[in-house]
Amino acid sequence: MKSFGAILGLITAVAFSSIALADHNVLSPYQAEYTLRAKGLNIGEATRRLTINDDKVKLETRSESTGAIGLFLKFNQMERSTLTIVDKKPTPDNYMMSRSKRGRKTIRKMHFDHNAGLLEIDIESNRKTVPLEKELYDQQSYQLALRMDLQAGKTELTYPIYRKGQKVQYTFKIIGEETLDTVAGEFNTIRLSRKVKNRQTEIWVAKDYNYILVKITKSKNDSQIADLELTKFTYLDSQHKLKIK
Numbered sequence: 001m002k003s004f005g006a007i008l009g010l011i012t013a014v015a016f017s018s019i020a021l022a023d024h025n026v027l028s029p030y031q032a033e034y035t036l037r038a039k040g041l042n043i044g045e046a047t048r049r050l051t052i053n054d055d056k057v058k059l060e061t062r063s064e065s066t067g068a069i070g071l072f073l074k075f076n077q078m079e080r081s082t083l084t085i086v087d088k089k090p091t092p093d094n095y096m097m098s099r100s101k102r103g104r105k106t107i108r109k110m111h112f113d114h115n116a117g118l119l120e121i122d123i124e125s126n127r128k129t130v131p132l133e134k135e136l137y138d139q140q141s142y143q144l145a146l147r148m149d150l151q152a153g154k155t156e157l158t159y160p161i162y163r164k165g166q167k168v169q170y171t172f173k174i175i176g177e178e179t180l181d182t183v184a185g186e187f188n189t190i191r192l193s194r195k196v197k198n199r200q201t202e203i204w205v206a207k208d209y210n211y212i213l214v215k216i217t218k219s220k221n222d223s224q225i226a227d228l229e230l231t232k233f234t235y236l237d238s239q240h241k242l243k244i245k
Contacts, residue, residue, distance in 0.1 A: 027057065027085070029236035032212065035183075038226045042067055044075070046228065051236070057090075058082050059140045075101045081140040090145050095138035110138055110162065123165055137161050142170060147211050150190070157192075170194060172203075180204055180214055184230045187214050209233075 029051050036044040046063035064076040077099040083092045095110040109122040112132060119132040137145060142159040149157055157172040175191040189204040190211070200219045205211040217227040 027052065031234050031236060032230060033232040034213075034228050035231050036063070036226070036228050039224075049236075055084055056082055056093075057084065059144075061140070074103070075099070079140060081138055083141045083144070088148065089135075090137070090141045090148075092136075092138050092141040095140065097139075108164075112136075112138075119162060121162075121165065133160065135160060136167070139163050146172065150205070150211055175202075177207065178204065182214060182229055182231075184214075184232060189214055 027050075030049070032048040034046045034048070035042055036046060044063055044065045046061060048059075048061045051058045051060075059079075059081045061079045062077070065074055077097070079097045080095070081092060082094045083090050085091070091114065092110075092112050094112070095108075097106075097108045099106045107122075107124065111120040113120060114132065117132050119130050119136065121128050121130065137159055139161060142161050145159060146157060155174055157174070159170045161168055161170055172192045172194050175193050178189050178191050180187050180189050187204075187206040188208050190207050192203045192205070194201045194203075198221050200222075202217045202219075203213065204215040206214050212233060213230060215227065215229045218225045
């Protein structure tokens, strides 16, 4: 299936729900559940959890194929990021991605050594070290920075990210506001767009619920390939919250 890369990209994008906050200055543990579709057919499910231990934040996304189409695709993926909040900005410490696709397993790891100013990278047991820039994110932690920028009313949304062995820039454009009716309910959303050549990603986040991810679509040549939509959202242990200072 040619759209498989886009499908896995949507799974990675589930991390956007890491922006879920109980209020503007408190990060709260939560769990979000999503349905993944390709060309209108349900092919998988994803679950996102944010947990807090002292000042450490862990973001974890697990996804797997489901149904008859999902059995053909046979994928499962886990992403885990640990980070701290420094000067009201997410600062990544570690990132790990484990993916199994049709029997082939891929593992990627990164360690952000801020004291030494180094980024340690391990891709399929091939290791290298590169200088760590002051502002650099993994594929999950940048989305918390995006949430904070949206909350602050910023319109320039560009983030340096290290992925697949190289540094890239993610830039989002605010399209406007829309009302979405989903399985999880009706949401007033802000629509964001990111376009690279003939590929486009659109994201809808809940304006009244601290920018929780509601929906994502992936398109190529103006034809939708895959989408992901929120089905359930729950705040977890209310005693383990982190004040953003």
